[in-house]
Amino acid sequence: MLTIKNLHARVVEGTPILKGISLEVKAGEVHAIMGPNGSGKSTLARIIAGHPDYQVTDGTIEYEVNRRRQNLLDLEPHERACAGIFLAFQYPVDVPGVSNAVFLRASFNAVCRYQGLPELDPLDFDDLLKEKLAMLDMNPAYVDRPVNVDFSGGEKKRNEILQMAILNPRLAVLDETDSGLDVDSLKLVAEGVNRLRTPTNATLMITHYERLLKYIRPDVVHVLDAGRIVRTGDYSLAEEVERRGYDWLQGAGAA
Amino acid sequence: MPDTMTSTADSYKYGFVTAVEADTIQKGLNEDVIRLISSKKQEPPFLLEFRLKAYRWWLEQVEPRWAHVTFPPIDYQAIRYFSAPKPAKPKLGSLSEVDPEVLATFERLGIPLGEQKRLSGVAVDAVFDSVSVGTTHKEVLAKHGIVFCSFSEAAREHPALVESYLGSVVPFNDNYFAALNSAVFTDGSFVFIPKGVKCPMDLSTYFRINAAETGQFERTLIIAEEGASVSYVEGCTAPMRDENQLHAAVVELIALDDATVKYSTVQNWYPGDQDGKGGIYNFVTKRGRCAGRNSKISWTQVEAGAAITWKYPSVILKGDNSVGEFYSVALTNHCMQADTGTKMIHLGRNTRSTIVSKGIACERSRNSYRGLVRITPGAEGARNYSQCDSMLVGDACEANTFPYIEVGNNTAVVEHEATTSKISAEQLFYLQSRGLDKEAAVSLLVNGFCKDVFKTLPLEFSVEAVRLLEMKLESSVG
Numbered sequence: 256m257l258t259i260k261n262l263h264a265r266v267v268e269g270t271p272i273l274k275g276i277s278l279e280v281k282a283g284e285v286h287a288i289m290g291p292n293g294s295g296k297s298t299l300a301r302i303i304a305g306h307p308d309y310q311v312t313d314g315t316i317e318y319e320v321n322r323r324r325q326n327l328l329d330l331e332p333h334e335r336a337c338a339g340i341f342l343a344f345q346y347p348v349d350v351p352g353v354s355n356a357v358f359l360r361a362s363f364n365a366v367c368r369y370q371g372l373p374e375l376d377p378l379d380f381d382d383l384l385k386e387k388l389a390m391l392d393m394n395p396a397y398v399d400r401p402v403n404v405d406f407s408g409g410e411k412k413r414n415e416i417l418q419m420a421i422l423n424p425r426l427a428v429l430d431e432t433d434s435g436l437d438v439d440s441l442k443l444v445a446e447g448v449n450r451l452r453t454p455t456n457a458t459l460m461i462t463h464y465e466r467l468l469k470y471i472r473p474d475v476v477h478v479l480d481a482g483r484i485v486r487t488g489d490y491s492l493a494e495e496v497e498r499r500g501y502d503w504l505q506g507a508g509a510a
Numbered sequence: 511m512p513d514t515m516t517s518t519a520d521s522y523k524y525g526f527v528t529a530v531e532a533d534t535i536q537k538g539l540n541e542d543v544i545r546l547i548s549s550k551k552q553e554p555p556f557l558l559e560f561r562l563k564a565y566r567w568w569l570e571q572v573e574p575r576w577a578h579v580t581f582p583p584i585d586y587q588a589i590r591y592f593s594a595p596k597p598a599k600p601k602l603g604s605l606s607e608v609d610p611e612v613l614a615t616f617e618r619l620g621i622p623l624g625e626q627k628r629l630s631g632v633a634v635d636a637v638f639d640s641v642s643v644g645t646t647h648k649e650v651l652a653k654h655g656i657v658f659c660s661f662s663e664a665a666r667e668h669p670a671l672v673e674s675y676l677g678s679v680v681p682f683n684d685n686y687f688a689a690l691n692s693a694v695f696t697d698g699s700f701v702f703i704p705k706g707v708k709c710p711m712d713l714s715t716y717f718r719i720n721a722a723e724t725g726q727f728e729r730t731l732i733i734a735e736e737g738a739s740v741s742y743v744e745g746c747t748a749p750m751r752d753e754n755q756l757h758a759a760v761v762e763l764i765a766l767d768d769a770t771v772k773y774s775t776v777q778n779w780y781p782g783d784q785d786g787k788g789g790i791y792n793f794v795t796k797r798g799r800c801a802g803r804n805s806k807i808s809w810t811q812v813e814a815g816a817a818i819t820w821k822y823p824s825v826i827l828k829g830d831n832s833v834g835e836f837y838s839v840a841l842t843n844h845c846m847q848a849d850t851g852t853k854m855i856h857l858g859r860n861t862r863s864t865i866v867s868k869g870i871a872c873e874r875s876r877n878s879y880r881g882l883v884r885i886t887p888g889a890e891g892a893r894n895y896s897q898c899d900s901m902l903v904g905d906a907c908e909a910n911t912f913p914y915i916e917v918g919n920n921t922a923v924v925e926h927e928a929t930t931s932k933i934s935a936e937q938l939f940y941l942q943s944r945g946l947d948k949e950a951a952v953s954l955l956v957n958g959f960c961k962d963v964f965k966t967l968p969l970e971f972s973v974e975a976v977r978l979l980e981m982k983l984e985s986s987v988g
Contacts, residue, residue: 304939304943305943307939308935331947333943336942336943336944337945344943347940348934348936348939349937350940350941351959352957353958357954358944361946361950362941362944363945365945365947369945422944422945
């Protein structure tokens with residue numbers, strides 16, 4: 256589904272951050288990307304979504320759904336979203352004055368238009384929204400509040416998962432979705448993500464700690480350091496990182 | 511209304527000039543110029559006296575500088591105070607006698623005036639430089655006893671009404687620019703809604719400045735008698751020129767017992783170029799008097815143009831239980847400056863006022879809300895609610911709020927809320943990453959910010975206002 260080859264990237268006109276990342280995510284898989292602060296994890300997530308602050312200097316990102324292969328770097332951020340890529344933000348952004356319901360419907364219908372599907376009118380959309388709220392065990396009062404304004408950390412992260420549930424992406428990229436969450440909130444968020452897993456979609460989790468991986472089991476774990484993947488393994492790699500930290504892996508990819 | 515007031519910040523699409531033969535007078539201002547204007551308009555003597563009184567007062571005044579805007583001194587002798595397109599036939603009376611170029615101009619602005627094409631749901635008075643060139647739907651309105659015509663025509667046809675109400679809300683010596691207007695005003699609209707009549711359609715005036723080095727000084731007077739109601743909309747554009755042009759208007763509204771006047775403005779004067787060269791100085795005095803019990807005056811303004819905007823549409827709440835409202839969206843970009851707000855003067859008992867102001871400042875612009883809420887000692891049980899929000903787009907712009915609250919009666923309830931927020935690149939990316947393109951993202955943000963104001967506009971103008979703001983913002987947002 257997602258094929259990244261030799262990706263080099265930097266902050267626009269700034270210092271290089273990613274120095275040759277290659278990885279492949281197949282439909283149905285869950286990948287975790289771990290690594291110390293500043294290793295480039297969040298940068299990778301944001302580049303996949305098309306954040307304008309970054310510049311790809313070398314390498315390719317290909318995205319394939321229904322046997323249609325696209326060069327992701329040719330697509331605008333909203334086109335990537337419409338093509339089925341979803342980034343759950345590490346720091347979800349406040350949108351004052353715009354209610355969650357209005358935002359979600361605008362977003363849902365934009366994706367429908369792009370994919371040539373009929374849009375939903377407010378009543379039908381309301382039914383869909385209620386169904387997803389129930390599935391995620393979320394309070395319906397959420398939807399009338401302005402997007403993320405005065406939300407607690409946990410509410411913001413759950414709101415990201417609600418958006419994900421509505422947009423039903425093929426590839427979900429979760430950027431430090433566990434950060435700032437207490438254990439109860441973490442469980443709720445993880446349950447939400449697990450409920451949305453299907454054999455046709457894939458998840459890429461960016462995380463510093465192993466604890467999220469207890470609740471969302473990855474098939475593949477990559478450790479990133481200084482802009483390179485220094486080790487790839489199965490879940491046991493995450494456990495080893497939890498036990499030993501990152502020090503023993505650092506510098507391993509430099510050779 | 512189709513596509514009337516849209517523009518982009520970079521290509522102001524109403525910036526064209528119409529080549530038209532004009533009847534103009536020499537630049538400069540003195541009593542002879544005022545007498546000439548008055549005689550050209552065949553005015554009754556009381557009007558000339560009103561003008562001269564205002565002029566003599568104005569001469570002794572100093573141009574006020576208290577607003578939070580800066581501009582070089584205005585040379586009032588370098589302005590032409592009258593310019594009218596010459597009629598195709600000697601006397602302006604029906605549209606067939608108007609220079610076809612002028613009609614074509616209004617058509618290009620989206621305001622067709624001809625019988626076949628004119629807008630069906632809105633009666634329009636079209637003002638070109640100093641004169642009204644035509645008013646549509648007059649006959650239909652006349653059946654209801656409604657008078658909707660140019661100010662000049664009203665002065666000739668309905669002198670008693672004009673004499674009794676002119677200057678009753680904004681006196682000739684109210685302020686510097688109102689006095690200048692009182693001395694030299696050329697045209698504008700006049701509306702009279704008789705007792706008990708609900709005006710069956712929106713009334714609208716479209717102001718167009720065309721001639722160079724000419725000021726536009728229009729005067730609008732709207733009177734709603736007991737139980738009457740009317741919704742009035744004004745729009746405006748001007749050519750792109752490197753020199754600044756002065757627009758100093760006066761609008762007076764009068765609502766008697768149980769009457770309602772709703773006045774909406776979508777202002778899109780030429781704002782000058784990106785570096786602030788040229789553009790209209792929009793120095794306007796607008797005020798309404800809720801003279802009767804249970805009367806209501808509601809201002810809605812969308813200020814998206816003009817190099818400098820300096821206006822405070824206000825309401826004097828004289829009648830008991832009367833209601834004043836002010837809803838405003840002021841958008842400034844490039845080097846535009848706006849100092850705008852309202853005054854709510856509570857005189858009667860149980861009077862209520864609501865102020866909702868949304869300022870959007872982009873690029874190097876300066877955007878200020880200035881408002882006064884005055885509860886006089888006699889205003890038992892008065893209430894005011896004010897909400898003033900500012901949105902900043904970029905780092906070089908400026909937003910200010912100057913609220914003045916004077917409470918002289920301890921039964922009054924006055925609330926004031928203010929917020930400042932910012933459209934950031936991160937916010938846009940967030941919305942884009944949910945499938946919305948940049949345009950849709952900006953539109954969602956601006957609509958969210960301004961929705962409390964837009965919902966008070968007549969529907970078709972609300973759609974236009976949203977589009978106008980989106981286009982202005984597109985060039986300003988990252």
